[in-house]
Amino acid sequence: MQPWQWSAHAAATAVARGELRSETLVASCLERIALREPQLQAWAHLDAAAALDQARARDREPRRGPLHGIPIGVKDVIRTADHPTTFNSPIYAGHRPNEDAHAVAVLRASGAVILGKTQTLEFACGGAFPPTRNPWDLERTPGGSSSGSGAAVADGMVPLALGTQTGGSTIRPAAFCGVHGMKPTWGRIPWDGAKGYSPALDTVGLYGRSAADLRLMLQAYALAGGDDPPAPGLGQLRLGVVRTPHWAEAEPQAQAAFERTLALLRQRGVHLAELDWPDGCEAINRWQDEVMQDGGRYAFVPERLSHPALLHAEFKAKLDNHLGLTPQRMRDALDGIARCRMAFERSMEGLHGALGLSAPGVAPLGLHTQGMATFNRMWTALQVPCISLPALWSDAGLPMGLQLIGRRYDDALLLAVAETLDGVLVDPGRRPWN
């Protein structure tokens, strides 16, 4: 097995034991990128020499933290001090911030090598699509807006990456690309230094190839650590099943794979409880959209003032309040969401998490779509943690995501549940290169 094929967890352990040099790992990832990037187009900016310099510096130093020597990709809406950050916007062509975003600074201080910037939908919001293709089928979208991060981790170009989610931008690419993706509880990884869209929704997202990979990052961010509750074994596990009001919009093959997974878990002793969608919460995806579009009324004011000719019409429509949102509609949307959050979490009492779909099915064909966020919008609005596991597959062998959903602040518990589920639901060898 080549180093680029290693999971972040395996690589971090090997680096810590002195059995793998960061330089070797990074060089191997760069080789994989050189081979695959012409087809995949996952990267917005890459500087091989600088990445190898970082790796050699890590190799010379004492261990900084859990990510020592591990390369990561960073979605190009998150600022980095040593790479351009362009948001896939012509306004920011060549733009070079001189500071890391919070999410990047923590990983760097924990030993990570910032390999490069990954492709994104313009401002993670609209406008220009990224050129990135799905490693399982080059004719399909990898999902978005964290397109490059999802595709790069899936294809072995880099073991870990950062994304963001305002609608479904982290979990959906994880599902379509067959990797692990996590949207932590809103606000627990500070947003500072990422380009904002809608502040009540914007969340930093994480990608890896196992729950153990995600743990490395949660440890760095101080969201998982020594005094966490122990992981429940399969026989102790109590999970909800949450189909949401949108179940009928899922593809039959996704529904069928989901039911097979539930049957398998029941067989292995997992207690499953069907959760009714809370009363009065049917409109939650519309409320999420109103809150998201409202964010666009303010987020792009600087760009409209400074570069009106380079700002895509889609952002201008948002700035012009294309939904005609009023103060009362905003209060109704925000309060509706708050009521559903309380009702959903009440329904989760006594459970370790809940299972649902990460996406309506497989990645759609074409690069001018990113698929639907139907099974993501409500969870982003509720600000609860979600992990997508590559546990559901179509008959044609395309990945679909199983979504694990927790209560706010239960990130460490949810991660432990994901680690337990990985053992029975995820085949770590199922990769585009195998």
Place this chain on the structure above:
Amino acid sequence: MQPWQWSAHAAATAVARGELRSETLVASCLERIALREPQLQAWAHLDAAAALDQARARDREPRRGPLHGIPIGVKDVIRTADHPTTFNSPIYAGHRPNEDAHAVAVLRASGAVILGKTQTLEFACGGAFPPTRNPWDLERTPGGSSSGSGAAVADGMVPLALGTQTGGSTIRPAAFCGVHGMKPTWGRIPWDGAKGYSPALDTVGLYGRSAADLRLMLQAYALAGGDDPPAPGLGQLRLGVVRTPHWAEAEPQAQAAFERTLALLRQRGVHLAELDWPDGCEAINRWQDEVMQDGGRYAFVPERLSHPALLHAEFKAKLDNHLGLTPQRMRDALDGIARCRMAFERSMEGLHGALGLSAPGVAPLGLHTQGMATFNRMWTALQVPCISLPALWSDAGLPMGLQLIGRRYDDALLLAVAETLDGVLVDPGRRPWN
């Protein structure tokens, strides 16, 4: 009258008419600063030559927007591309970001001259106090954490300034310094580029010497504009009176001045309705503190990793979860706040706003306190817009603030009410220099 004494609104009108050059205005402010800064110590960074260069560039250009040629001060926790940004932290000594925060970029693109950075409590959170003194009494605090912004605007050093509020950091200095301060609805001025503390609370704040001054900034941020509801006249005005569960903690002179103001408004035809504090909301200030302290568990992770020796023990205590917050306590605090938000706004139906105190009384003596946020924490938690008017005065002639509170998204309405109230409650000539 010297240009430094002009309100922003008067100065912006004169600049727009070609009756005042930005260079003249900026030079006058710099003279005022040269005279008063040795006592007041409101500024963290100032570059007179660069400010004059900006002003001359504005004088040569077509009008950019509502703030053309007007100097502003920026709290030194908000990033600026052309000044250092140090957060009053030794970790960031000499730190120079190369980008403006959103809040600054909008003002600059609207024509403002970024005069300099104003003093702040370390990270607007704890640790080191700023050296700033209160222009009404040099032995007293100007309040904080936006200490320099409040003091500089009050003293005529600059007509407008930016602050931030996570507890009471914008409204309290406005009250203690006798200026207008506004905390808009949470999230409507994106936080991007300011140093985060607690994301559900962090709000950009605005300072001026009249409600009309604040309007210039709200226009730039697209929170007030052409299709706003017309300002209700005094006879149409319907206001709540909200004493909160903390009324007994207000100084008798503040209570008395508040009652006199209510009597005057009643006499002028304003309809006033006493609002009961919503049931179950007595603990809201504790919940606010829990949400705020929880933010500190994540906000300073990069600084602890990169510069542990330079991070004040107060931030380390927050990082170590000194309150012992649990996931359930966080959910209880956040949901408790959400319920109170709905109940408070229900009680406001049919009213244009509500009146309360901005602070428990006058600025306390000493520079190692910033006073109490007792009458601010709940409103920050509720994410509602607030404006402090310099309408209450102690017998000794020290300012106390009258706080005007609105429902979320009613920023433009609240501003219109403040403009109406300015006409009867605020003496624009009551300044430290008169």
